[in-house]
Amino acid sequence: xxxxxxxSLNKQLAQMLKxxxxxxxxxxxxxxxxxDAGACAVMALERIPADIRAAGGVSRMSDPKMIKSIxxxxxxxxxxxxxxxxxxxxxxxxxxxxxxxxxxxxxSPADDIYHIDKTKFKVPFxxxxxxxxxxxxxxxxxxxxxxxxxxxxxxxxxxxxRHMRKMNAEIRRIQSISEDELFEAAKVLEVPYDLLKxxxxxxxxxxxxxxxxxxxxxxxxxxxxQLGAEGVFVGSGIFxxxxxxKRANAIVRAVTNYQDPILLxxxxxxxxxxxxxxxxxxxxxxxxxxxx
Amino acid sequence: xxxxGVLALQGAFIEHCQxxxxxxxxxxxxxxxxxxxxxxDGLILPGGExxxxxxxxxxxxxxxxxxxxxxxxxxxxxxxxxxxxxAQRLSEDSIPRPGTMDITVRRNAYGRQIGSFNSVATFxxxxxxxxxxxxxxxxxxxxxVQILSVVDGHIVxxxxxxxxxxxFHPELTDDLTVHQYFLDMIS
Numbered sequence: 181x182x183x184x185x186x187x188s189l190n191k192q193l194a195q196m197l198k199x200x201x202x203x204x205x206x207x208x209x210x211x212x213x214x215x216d217a218g219a220c221a222v223m224a225l226e227r228i229p230a231d232i233r234a235a236g237g238v239s240r241m242s243d244p245k246m247i248k249s250i251x252x253x254x255x256x257x258x259x260x261x262x263x264x265x266x267x268x269x270x271x272x273x274x275x276x277x278x279x280x281x282x283x284x285x286x287x288s289p290a291d292d293i294y295h296i297d298k299t300k301f302k303v304p305f306x307x308x309x310x311x312x313x314x315x316x317x318x319x320x321x322x323x324x325x326x327x328x329x330x331x332x333x334x335x336x337x338x339x340x341x342r343h344m345r346k347m348n349a350e351i352r353r354i355q356s357i358s359e360d361e362l363f364e365a366a367k368v369l370e371v372p373y374d375l376l377k378x379x380x381x382x383x384x385x386x387x388x389x390x391x392x393x394x395x396x397x398x399x400x401x402x403x404x405x406q407l408g409a410e411g412v413f414v415g416s417g418i419f420x421x422x423x424x425x426k427r428a429n430a431i432v433r434a435v436t437n438y439q440d441p442i443l444l445x446x447x448x449x450x451x452x453x454x455x456x457x458x459x460x461x462x463x464x465x466x467x468x469x470x471x472x
Numbered sequence: 473x474x475x476x477g478v479l480a481l482q483g484a485f486i487e488h489c490q491x492x493x494x495x496x497x498x499x500x501x502x503x504x505x506x507x508x509x510x511x512x513d514g515l516i517l518p519g520g521e522x523x524x525x526x527x528x529x530x531x532x533x534x535x536x537x538x539x540x541x542x543x544x545x546x547x548x549x550x551x552x553x554x555x556x557x558x559a560q561r562l563s564e565d566s567i568p569r570p571g572t573m574d575i576t577v578r579r580n581a582y583g584r585q586i587g588s589f590n591s592v593a594t595f596x597x598x599x600x601x602x603x604x605x606x607x608x609x610x611x612x613x614x615x616x617v618q619i620l621s622v623v624d625g626h627i628v629x630x631x632x633x634x635x636x637x638x639x640f641h642p643e644l645t646d647d648l649t650v651h652q653y654f655l656d657m658i659s
Contacts, residue, residue: 189588192605192644196519196552199482218528220482220521255565255579256521257606279585279606302586429531436481436528437503 190304190324193257193279194388197221197325197411201401201432202390204228204415207246208253214418217428221257221280223413224250229286229333230416230455233465238288241269244276251276259306264471265291267300274303280325281305283318285470286332286415295471298322308392310343310468312350315385316371326385328409329468330393333416335457337394337403339468344391344407355383393468396421396454398434398447405438422452474658476514477502479538481528483520483553487643491651492516505533514547514658517554519605519641522579525553526567539570547634548572549654555637556608563611573635574614581609581626581639591640595629596620600649602628602640609639631657 200220205211211222226242227235241262251258257279262269264283269290273281283296285308298305299322308329309315315326328347330340350369354376357365362380366373378386391404392413401412412435418428430447437443476492478485480501489499502508502515515538517525529535542548542558550558557569559577582588582604591602602623610627613619621629621638628639629650636657642650 184589189590189603189605190585192603192641193585193588195484195487195644196521196605198484198486198520199480200521200524215523216527218524220524251584256523257585274586277584277586304585432524433528433531436532440504443504 186302191387194325200411201435202413203418208249211250211253213425215254215256217425218432223259225261228416230420233333261287263287263290265294267296270296274301283307285467289470295321311346313369313371316375320372325388327390327392332393332467334394335396335455336459337400340391340393348408354379398430401431402434402438402444417455420455427451473498474513477512478516482524483518485518488516488518491643508537517550517557519552522553522556522567526569530568542570542572545634547658549636551638551641558637573632574617575610576612577608578611579608580606582607591623593623598649600647601645603644604640607639
């Protein structure tokens with residue numbers, strides 16, 4: 181009998197999601213719209229980030245019943261969010277056989293020091309990161325997929341761009357330094373030496389890296405792909421827009437043919453109203469600051 | 473030099489290209505109809521989400537040309553989602569697809585991610601490592617289909633003329649056996 185290496189299998193599921201769009205949905209109906217539009221997975225949650233932002237208060241893991249109704253509605257992988265550090269919410273999602281857990285800064289953090297020890301779980305975790313240090317710390321804790329944090333629920337792409345550029349610039353720098361400088365770099369970045377050495381040798385994160393936070397248009401999605409994302413999460417951008425099915429479909433196609441401006445021009449036509457959005461200097465709550 | 477087109481709409485297509493390069497084979501990514509050239513020696517349909525790939529094949533106008541090339545004898549290899557796309561019949565779903573191989577396939581046959589697993593089993597007489605990720609299996613195979621692997625009583629690899637399918641992902645392991653088998657079908 182071959183031993184199942186859960187961590188490898190979980191990293192490999194993320195590999196299968198590459199080149200795809202993961203969409204936030206709040207009901208079985210939205211989940212079916214997302215699947216029909218070509219989502220490679222859905223994120224089941226009670227309120228999309230823009231509404232969480234508007235409602236204020238403490239936001240928590242969604243009702244398992246609601247998540248199960250979405251698992252029954254679609255055949256693609258279903259993800260759901262837990263609060264940073266809330267390992268019991270994660271145990272609950274594992275019990276209902278969720279395909280991926282997002283330990284997410286979008287919800288109110290449950291722990292201001294410790295993230296979940298993700299090595300204790302069989303199901304995979306994706307975590308947000310703003311830079312290489314955050315990414316490698318989450319991977320060391322057992323995350324099998326990384327996404328940029330961006331600034332969720334804003335429809336403003338600036339933070340996602342900043343985080344992706346910073347991550348890639350740091351990876352290029354780590355690649356170029358000499359081997360004996362890695363020890364000091366690991367100390368400064370506050371990350372394990374072995375993971376940093378892996379980045380030095382391979383010139384990339386050891387897991388799949390998606391873009392998330394503020395993606396609202398096909399052009400936003402293609403921008404993140406050209407900046408090196410391996411796929412995108414779209415949260416509020418779809419179901420806060422005028423024509424969700426059409427926009428979802430256009431974003432899926434934009435991620436596949438992200439280097440084809442002629443096609444991107446066609447896809448960007450007649451999408452109806454985009455989510456209104458708020459600029460980063462207009463918002464009171466910076467979710468990206470949660471969990472470092 | 474042998475030239476193989478790898479469908480690159482979504483999923484783990486880069487992993488196939490990496491294996492092909494190790495076998496000194498040229499790899500072309502197929503993202504739109506214009507990428508489908510007539511001088512391809514073979515075609516790979518990779519792992520990923522079959523619903524996404526089926527939809528994009530249809531929307532981008534690639535479904536009919538690809539189905540035609542397979543029907544005319546172009547060697548094709550489908551892994552996981554690729555196997556679903558080649559199946560004439562699906563147990564529970566309807567997905568736009570080439571549907572050229574005489575098999576019935578069940579999607580997500582092992583359940584959700586928690587049911588994903590590794591195995592080592594026989595493929596065409598050789599022991600190979602097999603990685604199953606939210607994998608399908610073949611429920612029924614037509615009389616002209618040659619069964620190449622059975623794991624836990626389910627058919628997970630098969631061949632029919634120019635078409636090869638695996639429910640597992642040889643592109644995620646270091647073992648080159650299955651890709652070499654496909655290259656032998658071409659030459």
